[in-house]
Amino acid sequence: xTINPENKLQFSSTxxxxxxxxxxxxxxxxxxxxVELNQSSAEILKxxxxxxxxxxxxxDLEQKFQTSGLEQDIRNFLEIALQNGWIQQS
Amino acid sequence: xxGFNKVKITPPRWLLAELTYACPLQCPYCSNPIDYAQHKxxxxxxxxxxxxxxxxxxxxxxxxxxxxxxLVRQDLEEIVQHARQLxxxxxxxxxxxxxxxxxxxxxxxxxxxxxxISIQASSEELSDYIAGTKSFAEKKxxxxxxxxxxxxxxxxxxxxxxxxxxxxDILNMAVELxxxxxxxxxxxxxxxxxxxxxxxxPTRDQFETAEAIAQEFKLxxxxxxxxxxxxPDFYEDRPKACMNGWGTTxxxxxxxxxxxxxxxxxxxxxxxxxxxxxxxxxxxxxxSKAFNFxxxxxxxxxxxxxxxxxxxxxxxxxxxxxxxQGDMYATDPVCSKSPKHxxxxxxITDANTAAKNVTEKPLIFRNSKNSRNY
Ligand code: SF4
Ligand code: SF4
Numbered sequence: 211x212t213i214n215p216e217n218k219l220q221f222s223s224t225x226x227x228x229x230x231x232x233x234x235x236x237x238x239x240x241x242x243x244x245v246e247l248n249q250s251s252a253e254i255l256k257x258x259x260x261x262x263x264x265x266x267x268x269x270d271l272e273q274k275f276q277t278s279g280l281e282q283d284i285r286n287f288l289e290i291a292l293q294n295g296w297i298q299q300s
Numbered sequence: 301x302x303g304f305n306k307v308k309i310t311p312p313r314w315l316l317a318e319l320t321y322a323c324p325l326q327c328p329y330c331s332n333p334i335d336y337a338q339h340k341x342x343x344x345x346x347x348x349x350x351x352x353x354x355x356x357x358x359x360x361x362x363x364x365x366x367x368x369x370x371l372v373r374q375d376l377e378e379i380v381q382h383a384r385q386l387x388x389x390x391x392x393x394x395x396x397x398x399x400x401x402x403x404x405x406x407x408x409x410x411x412x413x414x415x416x417i418s419i420q421a422s423s424e425e426l427s428d429y430i431a432g433t434k435s436f437a438e439k440k441x442x443x444x445x446x447x448x449x450x451x452x453x454x455x456x457x458x459x460x461x462x463x464x465x466x467x468x469d470i471l472n473m474a475v476e477l478x479x480x481x482x483x484x485x486x487x488x489x490x491x492x493x494x495x496x497x498x499x500x501x502p503t504r505d506q507f508e509t510a511e512a513i514a515q516e517f518k519l520x521x522x523x524x525x526x527x528x529x530x531x532p533d534f535y536e537d538r539p540k541a542c543m544n545g546w547g548t549t550x551x552x553x554x555x556x557x558x559x560x561x562x563x564x565x566x567x568x569x570x571x572x573x574x575x576x577x578x579x580x581x582x583x584x585x586x587x588s589k590a591f592n593f594x595x596x597x598x599x600x601x602x603x604x605x606x607x608x609x610x611x612x613x614x615x616x617x618x619x620x621x622x623x624x625q626g627d628m629y630a631t632d633p634v635c636s637k638s639p640k641h642x643x644x645x646x647x648i649t650d651a652n653t654a655a656k657n658v659t660e661k662p663l664i665f666r667n668s669k670n671s672r673n674y
Contacts, residue, residue, distance in 0.1 A: 224452035232359030239389035241414040
């Protein structure tokens, strides 16, 4: 499974992304499990709302953090996210 | 108890709410206490809401609603709704028996996140026999309804000598039912399972054959279905890291309000487990004798005390040490470094003998009549 550059990315409907006050972290929740996210991973996932493909996501993130050269890191993380079922492509 | 002030206390993350010991099924491996019939009193809806609120405030985020059969509680929807409002990820752990479509919908509206349904075997005959109740056909129907209404679904099958040879069919059943996760839970020998151990413990051959099938299947379904495999630690060299460390992550509240560091802790002597009707969750977690008892490693004996693996498995399971060798401070006998490791070999040999001698003794089913004998 790899990411198709054309497809829009969407956070999984069977997982939940949530800010945890006690941990001061975003986490992914799913049946009987939890993954703690660092800030950049959480920011990527929050933009997976079904309106952007990978390239669009990179543009928006680089703009948000006023930086460039994020593409490879973002792609790598999205592949992991896809393999874990955290995101879907449509 | 020693080391009380030295160990850094982390907040609970997992709350297991055992809403009731009532259950229409009679699984002979049930992890409920064998004397559950003596603990009839149940917390009220308001008690549960208070417990959920207090634990959430400390940082608990995963909530398991189990039992017994949690569907027996008519206030289940109200409890789920409260939990969801607090931000818990809510897991309903059910046998599925008696779950109607109307209730699946009501629970969805209340905010339930996930349903774990258990089926006892892949064939109707064996499943109904183990459950002690005709329930297989209904469970399958319920599993389809759970998927129809968009829940992530875990199919849980507890494995033991009677059904472990069905591994391939069990996995096919998981595909047919559309399970997102399959939990292959080798029986853990507490409660009723411990009573029936000679009849439930598979032989090493059976276990290895089944495991190979499960591992192959895992590769086939990668990306589509996830497999949670609970190992039978009798066939391992090291014990499981029980509860991720005592009093570090898990909090179980029993139907009568007793707070337990693990769901079998009721079987341990002199822990004086506190009740949520008398103390707040915060007091229980930080100050109670029970939750501090095996925190850290000052309580350990040799060989654990000077072992370089003690931060990995915390000396194994306290309940297993107690049930197998009568000493809850001892190294879990599953560990090959334990001086009592031969107890495990004996258990396996006894089970193998019993396997060949089918008439020896019957399974003891989990029901109130049998429970009153303990
Ligand atoms: S293991 Fe079986 S008997 Fe025990 S609570 Fe679950 S369904 Fe009921
Ligand atoms: S001796 Fe104790 S700490 Fe060491 S591996 Fe065995 S159970 Fe774990």
